[in-house]
Amino acid sequence: MFESAEIDHVLTKDAYEHAEAELREALLAAQLALREQGKQAVLVVIAGVDAAGKGETVQLINTWLDPRRVHTFAFDAPTDEERDRPPLWRYWRALPPKGEVGIFFDSWYNAPLQAFVDGTIDAAEFDRAIERATRFERMLANEGFVLLKLWFHISKKEQRRRFRELEKHKATRWRVTAKDWRNFEAYDRSIAAASRAVRESSTDFAPWIVVPGLDERYRAVTVGRALLDALCNDDVPAQPAETAVHPVAAVDEHNVLRALDLAGSKLDEADYERELELWQGRLAKCVRRAKFRKRSLVVVFEGVDAAGKGGAIRRVTAPIDPRHYNVVATAAPTDEERARPYLWRFWRHLPRLGKLVIFDRSWYGRVLVERVEGFCSTSDWMRGYSEINDFEEQMVEHGAIVVKLWLQIDMDEQLRRFEDRQTAAIKRHKIGPDDWRNREKSSRYEQAVTDMIDRTSTEMAPWTLVEANDKNFARVKVLRTICERLEAAL
């Protein structure tokens, strides 16, 4: 994997100065064009052997480009806010908006590489981590990111020479630590792991570029050219070829929604009051349990228009200390959100440990309204299913309990509620022309919902369908579902 990088590539001073002058001008122009088009972001991922010139190169890139549009992040020990979320959260929050350049010093490869070399994970786990990284990168590529992954390499001999050189001088001695020497001892194992990672995560959408670290000038020009290519990339965004295979509608009239007993699922007032109190009490108790401080709760509310999401949410929040929950109403994205990948607007709201967040509509918009209304391409919503499953898997693995509720009412009940909303002054804001239009597309929505359930109801984050013609019944079922999931998990 790194053979070519150990060849003695050398560039003369003259050749370098000539190449650099050209590069500088071209890079600045390309950066400006990137910004003016505003369709892509460039993310430079820096990895590789210590003392191979990573820091120097990043500094060089910052002098070549306009530093006002370059954002460099070093991911040292996570902060406590970061530790309380899934590992990728810190990278998500640092993603640059379209039109700009991000440089990630260390990345999602670091932790698995270190763990594999230390022997705390085995090859299968390592491969799984790399596969995950690849899925994350595929999503980024599909969302308009140009990924430039640079792997800096020098030979073991050269590394030792550099460490010793640095140790000789008072001014640079601090740069070589005991940990560096320990890593040096593990050089061969590290290279084996790195080789495996580079091989498995070199994809068509995000290949690794191995940078020979030996000669400073050769290294600089190699990086400069690769960066120029990345900045000039104009396959915007690199859309996968559309597949002809789409989810197919059931051939008969049966589906999971129609199988619900909407008419029969009722609760009279007295039972409702009793059950409400019971489940609200249990819920309040759950989130106060000491064990919950190491977990978090994410509740997703989706449902047909006027199914009663708002009322159900209020019954869930009522018994809980408001310091512990947050309700996120998914609305039109802000311009900061539009400049970043679709899921960014949800990642930013993930709760800390010990807290809960309720999403009133959610990332499922991608495979529901955006699909049906054509707000995104077919491949966008088709890839949405697996991106969503990845997202939820990360939450669950980090300790979140993910409860997803679909509130279903039938067409007659919806009509009754729409008409009611139009007459009651206080409810009039809840109904608009969009609602009537969506109603006409109900069969297309139904198809989208059943596909969504089939593809995203996973063992770790299952969907619960809630019969919501009767509000009492629906509210109690919502509360009971959340409680039971919590109690099972704690």
Place this chain on the structure above:
Amino acid sequence: MFESAEIDHVLTKDAYEHAEAELREALLAAQLALREQGKQAVLVVIAGVDAAGKGETVQLINTWLDPRRVHTFAFDAPTDEERDRPPLWRYWRALPPKGEVGIFFDSWYNAPLQAFVDGTIDAAEFDRAIERATRFERMLANEGFVLLKLWFHISKKEQRRRFRELEKHKATRWRVTAKDWRNFEAYDRSIAAASRAVRESSTDFAPWIVVPGLDERYRAVTVGRALLDALCNDDVPAQPAETAVHPVAAVDEHNVLRALDLAGSKLDEADYERELELWQGRLAKCVRRAKFRKRSLVVVFEGVDAAGKGGAIRRVTAPIDPRHYNVVATAAPTDEERARPYLWRFWRHLPRLGKLVIFDRSWYGRVLVERVEGFCSTSDWMRGYSEINDFEEQMVEHGAIVVKLWLQIDMDEQLRRFEDRQTAAIKRHKIGPDDWRNREKSSRYEQAVTDMIDRTSTEMAPWTLVEANDKNFARVKVLRTICERLEAAL
């Protein structure tokens, strides 16, 4: 101060239910109107005696209002990201956007109250903290916030009774801690401090409402009515009466800018190379010093158009590890920024300890371009001076070194550079019709700049004027200024 709150206010169950039903409907309607108008945010600040019903009341507010537009924050122990910034940073980041409601459980009053009661600060320091809180609130009020500050009160006797009651039952015992009893011992001193705080910070724009905590129903209706008033407030925004006294122009032709020796401030190429290397080396050394890990550096670049800010910034960043700095180019605000007070967009970029941030244009836009172009009202930019001084004072007190640089060129030099920009392809994006228009307003800008320097050049964050007709001279002076400030501080 709290005498009325100890009277036995009681509300019958009937009276309560009647009042509550009315309130609920009115509150929801008012919340909706707040949102639709989108001109104000309501911030509810919760403070007062323990066990007086603060938690219960916040929970109640959340059931009355649509919880999807209410954001409740408890400010417990600060996170490490918060500790690395000035104390108000955590409140700034939690400010709700216009149209929404924020509830701050604990606030900027907590720390000074606790410290005063504990005896770690004296009365003068306490008053100063309260005065500061007031200035912060005045800014919020001017920026479209309706502040509802609720002080919950019960008598010492009642507090003891409640603590004992809570301790009796297994389910509530955990709510009373040793710290609560310690605070109980200090009840009288706490009330004296609170009384002083409430008196001094009850202003026309943010008065305290003292809520009697004894009767649950009376308390609820008191808060409900106050909240309704806050939501319905339509003095948007409460602009202070305009003063007739404005900064006056110098009566002669002298001013600090014209006093600069622009023509004589030069550096030849050889001297430049030598000095550049010298100061870049010293700068790199400074930010690597162990002492800098407890400090931060904020550099503000302002200047006339084409004065060479970008080039100077690149000379400053070149010697520094990109992991330690960030350059913020101030551009048109995003919609998330526009929905919040003016300074929010800058607070969010404040560096952690050990880091530095360079602002390419800054909060001084308020008293420069916004003033001259009329983008804000006279009272907006007039109050800008003291808001800016407060902002910088907070940074400095938290350990930041604030360096402010004004780059000045004369009209002839500017014309030369404009023409140069129009001909060079790579520079053409740097010049537009705005630049030519601004040039025609140069005397008004000059007035704004001299006022800015007079009013915001403080001993802790002084302005440095940089003669920038000669780029070499300017770049070295910029580097030297930053170095000398750093070296003096470390």
